[in-house]
Amino acid sequence: MLIINGSTDDTGHEDPGHPERPERLAAALAGVHDLHLGDDLLAVAPYAASRSELARVHESTYLDQLGTFCYEGGGDLDEDTYATYDSWSLAQHAAGAGLAVVKELRIRGEGVGFVAVRPPGHHALRDRAMGFCLLNNIAVAAAELTSLGEKVLIIDWDVHHGNGTQAIFWEDPNVLYVSTHQWPLFPGSGAPFEVGGLHALGTTVNLPLPPGATGDVLRRALEETAAPAIDEFKPTWVLVSAGFDAHRADPMADLALSSGDFALMARFAAGYAPAPGRLALFLEGGYDVTALRASVSATLGALLGGDEANEKPTSGGPGAELVSDTRETRQAALRIARDAGE
């Protein structure tokens, strides 16, 4: 069963010509529709995340300022990020949609969650909007789960490093953050030597990939470097920052993945969910709407035991030689940090 958030009217969060646009969400939902799930699709009513739920990961001052900024008409928050009059309400509902989907999964104890919302969230910091993101949707859900005693694995396969999510959980030993991303690229963070704060050493795993990298390289990085960390962490929940802008057709970056690669990554993530009903994916980036639709469909189809993706997994791109360097850099950084902490 696929559990998604009920539809929200996101058309109020729009800036003409901006790539983070309502058509993205329509494409993602079309990807869900393409699976013809019938009774195996459940839409749960979205609600606005409460102040206390948001304040677990965002500073109160920032929440006040963002709300006021929107109600005064909005505008550009930085060179990339906009907000409109409606954005505050929509962002609250995007964060609340994640909470609603996770809650439904907990009640049912079965199914896979897909939180199809915008604006996206993984660049949003505790005190600042950034990179098209206003509120960090996946972080709000992860913080809810850790407050219930869960250990949360976040896999972030968006092509951009999720600096906001990493920063929010930098010192949290109950959240393991694993990111694959193009390097160098915005936001500039996500080096392999970033391994978590002193109270949570090892709970950040960064797997940078060079432009042109294909799925085989990404999978090798996950298996050689992330898998041992995940095995040691022993998550009780798995959340995925599912950006689809690492697709070869996406205009925002230069990785060379196919929808088939996303399907394989989804299976990798699902392999770490310790029980049914403990896996939810959150839409992040993805700006080519055709690729986004196909990738969402392939990803969710793989999780629900459906057909193979239309596009085969990719291989042969650059970066294989960097995988072992990444692993060694991470291990050295961990040794240095542990020695410094003793």
Add this chain to the structure above:
Amino acid sequence: MKPIHTIAVGFDGSADSKVAVRWALSLALHYDAHVVVAHAVGLLGRFDAKTVAVELEKSLLELCDECGLEHARARLEIANGDACSVMLRMAEPPVNADLLIVGTRGQGAHAGLLLGSTSLELAEHSPVPLVIVPSA
């Protein structure tokens, strides 16, 4: 006071940021320092990054000439990220800037009055001294 060997200044090509760069270059003359002129490339910046870099490089050379600083003492650093994060990274290795300089309304200052401009964010988080240069 710690000696000033390296100065980092934010530059987006705007008139306000040019004021800050002029100030940084003049200070470098005084302290015999080097200047790293940092330009942040955001998510949308990738589409015209190469063109912008050429324009900024040209502009930097002109500003060096104007201030009397030899070209070798100033270099342009194009960095991925938002303006605040990029400037903070300038204070870390490998640049290790001893001083950060920004204009009041340069990169990323769009909603500064309400949400905290780059300069105010830097004032809160910078590990090294920060100079905020008012526009002319």
